[in-house]
Amino acid sequence: MKIEINHKDYLEVLLDGRLDTTTSIELDKKIKEIEIKEDLVVLDFTNLEYISSAGLRVLLQLKKSLEKNSKKMEIHNINNVIKEVFNVTGFKNVLTIK
Helix, strand or coil, X not given: CEEEEXXXXXXEEEEEEEECHHHHHHHHHHHHXXXXXXXXXXXXXXXXXXECHHHHHHHHHHHHHHHHCXXXXXXXXXXXXXXXXXXXXXXXXXXXXX
């Protein structure tokens, strides 16, 4: 999986590929390495093909961590496969999806 991080008015995290057991560790590590100064983190799923339960766990941990610091997280541009995963798991009610 490719992860690209851009600092704008918000922190943009572009994900390309599969967010699974192996790559979720990579995403978690990369997010923890950077200092998030922005009030909003946007995860762009335009090129994300798949997400596993390990990927969902990382998203939930990130959301909780950001909320502790009065920051927000949004997920943009999800495809139908990932939308179905969010629907089935109930994450559509937990995460902000735009």
